[in-house]
Amino acid sequence: MALKNDQLYIYVLQILFACGLAFGSNFETMHKWPTIICRFFVYVILTKSLQGLSYLAYNNFQKGNKLDVLKEIHQCKIYLIIFTASVAYLIYTKERILGEDFVLLFFVILVTRYPEMEQESKTINYGVGMACSYFEGYLAHIIPSDGARFVGFEENINIYEAKQGVVFPVKRLFIVITKSLYCPPDLKQFNKKNKKIPYLEACQSLEDVEKDVAGVKNRTYRNSAYKIYRPGLPPVYLTAECATPLHTLHRVLEKKALYEELSDVDPQEIVSDFCEMLRKVIKKSPDCQDKCELVYYDDPSQNLADVLLAKIKDIEPDFENIITSEAQ
Structure with a gap:
């Protein structure tokens, strides 16, 4: 440098x-x-x-x-x-x-x-700064209720379940952290070609969240809902997305000639600091704890649908019965 x-x-x-x-x-x-x-x-x-x-x-x-x-x-x-x-x-x-x-x-x-x-x-290093910015600039707006226009993330899922006639076994926002830092527009791009294994498909998004933020009137926040198809088993619904700051970092590192000051940074060290700080902040926040889940995904060796299913089972071991009982 x-x-x-x-x-x-x-x-x-x-x-x-x-x-x-x-x-x-x-x-x-x-x-x-x-x-x-x-x-x-x-x-x-x-x-x-x-x-x-x-x-x-x-x-x-x-x-x-x-x-x-x-x-x-x-x-x-x-x-x-x-x-x-x-x-x-x-x-x-x-x-x-x-x-x-x-x-x-x-x-x-x-x-x-x-x-x-x-x-x-x-x-404050780069990863820690990104985590704080991501929490205060995004999660703090879409997770807790503001007591007025927005009912909160969990209640937003309840409204979605009632309208769509589906059930989310785990009412958390799954934040996908990819090893490569690549974040596609649609998580289904991480699906494997083999349809005999679980795969993701995007559904209708949750209700939009509109807030006046930093001089921007009616700024819109939106969380995507996904469905995991499983051969011979009922689908599993969840809300998931990639961490946008890491997507931004990926774009920056692809343009090293433009951002010479960051040409020698260690991406994995930044990701480690980002995840460690974000977990700490979420855990300490009364409004966001147990409502966000970080999911590390080693692309392309793993199948994201399988990774998400494993995380859901880890959080809610009885998720199969929850899905079945709600369906009946």
Whole structure:
């Protein structure tokens, strides 16, 4: 990612300051500078690598993120080149690669790193920001009742059931999170060609929700209803849609030339942060808890209809009897 102008100016000023310090140093020891510089390169890159490996280990074992070795190597290739060249020079000149001061320097870096971590924890990252925006800008409008024009998401489903003569075994909004971030206009595009397995079909949408928001009069929100067809079994009705912020992210990443500042972001890390934050907010919200369900879908290896059915069964194990009894 290219440096911004202000970052570049500061970087140049730091180089000039370092050159000034070097000019005022003792020139009698200049012959030792290459060795000292190479050794410090090794020290700094080793400490950075240890920190990076710690984060990767945490993400892999605690969050279940997969390690992309080639991607990590590509991102660190400049460090690898500098590290290799420094080690090669120290070996060629028969100097020690690590001195006793390495442990002390490592300890100092760890101590000074702690205040930086506290500062970073106060900074909202991209995924967290998207989750908050999605909740307040969308879910908070279509899930709870406003006590006036909108009766609320659950009651909206009840009205739909009465008009259409159907039953929703789980009255939640299923928010589909696709691994590829691709979000089609119709979820039936995720159906497999094999009609012997469950597949999705769009139904008439729920009643529109109209609100005056941010200067927009009668802004319309709409939730789609879907029917899961199952061979030899009654269909299952639900409301489902993809997470629109991730759809937007997918479009942004497809146009990296236009959005250079985001060209090096890790999409899976953003998705992980988005889902983690959104789950927390939904769980803490009295109006939205137990009314939204995040569904991770590994496309194209999985069948979305099967994934949704599994989630419905997990939430309501007796959903088959609910469907049958209502039908009678």
